[in-house]
Amino acid sequence: MSAELLDELTEALARARQGATTRPVSVTLPAPLADAFRLLADRGLIESVSVATTRALEDALQAVIVGMRLDAIYAEHPDARPSEDEIAEMARRAGVGLP
Amino acid sequence: MSVTVVLDGAGLHAWAQRVPPRELLSVMEVLRCRGAGRVLVPSVVTVEALTGDARDAPVNQVLKQVDLDEDLPLDRARTAASLRQNTIASAVDAVVAEAAVRTRAAFLVTSDPGDMTALLDRAGSTTHVVTV
Numbered sequence: 168m169s170a171e172l173l174d175e176l177t178e179a180l181a182r183a184r185q186g187a188t189t190r191p192v193s194v195t196l197p198a199p200l201a202d203a204f205r206l207l208a209d210r211g212l213i214e215s216v217s218v219a220t221t222r223a224l225e226d227a228l229q230a231v232i233v234g235m236r237l238d239a240i241y242a243e244h245p246d247a248r249p250s251e252d253e254i255a256e257m258a259r260r261a262g263v264g265l266p
Numbered sequence: 267m268s269v270t271v272v273l274d275g276a277g278l279h280a281w282a283q284r285v286p287p288r289e290l291l292s293v294m295e296v297l298r299c300r301g302a303g304r305v306l307v308p309s310v311v312t313v314e315a316l317t318g319d320a321r322d323a324p325v326n327q328v329l330k331q332v333d334l335d336e337d338l339p340l341d342r343a344r345t346a347a348s349l350r351q352n353t354i355a356s357a358v359d360a361v362v363a364e365a366a367v368r369t370r371a372a373f374l375v376t377s378d379p380g381d382m383t384a385l386l387d388r389a390g391s392t393t394h395v396v397t398v
Contacts, residue, residue, distance in 0.1 A: 226302035261394035
């Protein structure tokens with residue numbers, strides 16, 4: 168992936184976190200998931216479905232940006248790439264399950 | 267599950283290096299593998315991490331790619347203060363630890379594991395401290 172794309176995604180994430188203007192978009196979700204989040208919003212357990220969705224999309228974009236930076240590092244320094252065992256060990260220490 | 271990684275000043279510097287430390291690369295690989303996460307930096311750490319001159323360029327670049335937490339309302343400051351009581355940890359460290367506790371961060375990346383672990387232990391946090 169290009170440096171230009173990374174810059175564009177980084178800028179988009181930064182602007183989103185700084186409270187950029189919003190616009191309605193149409194997304195297709197599994198109906199039970201949509202119902203569950205509407206229920207959570209109605210009961211005040213989340214601020215709104217829009218806020219929860221925004222947060223999830225921000226977190227997904229952050230993971231992509233981190234991954235692009237990692238790939239850029241490994242492209243120049245292949246020896247820097249940690250092994251699968253090292254990554255699994257780090258996840259285990261933090262109690263994070265890996266897919 | 268989203269993975270939150272909190273960086274202190276040294277953690278921020280480490281992530282800004284051309285080749286970050288291997289342990290930190292493993293942390294970021296965990297975030298990538300989960301497919302969702304947040305790299306959180308309380309803005310107060312920039313007081314220690316920045317110099318105000320051209321040497322800041324790599325850190326400034328990384329700051330664009332992280333979640334810079336610029337809010338420190340009084341309730342968070344009170345929590346940080348209580349964590350810090352009777353320790354030798356700095357105020358900045360206490361703010362970083364409070365952020366890790368509040369966000370249930372999986373990782374806190376620091377060059378000062380002793381102080382950070384002490385602060386996190388006071389809050390009963392399970393955040394894993396990674397030393398750089």
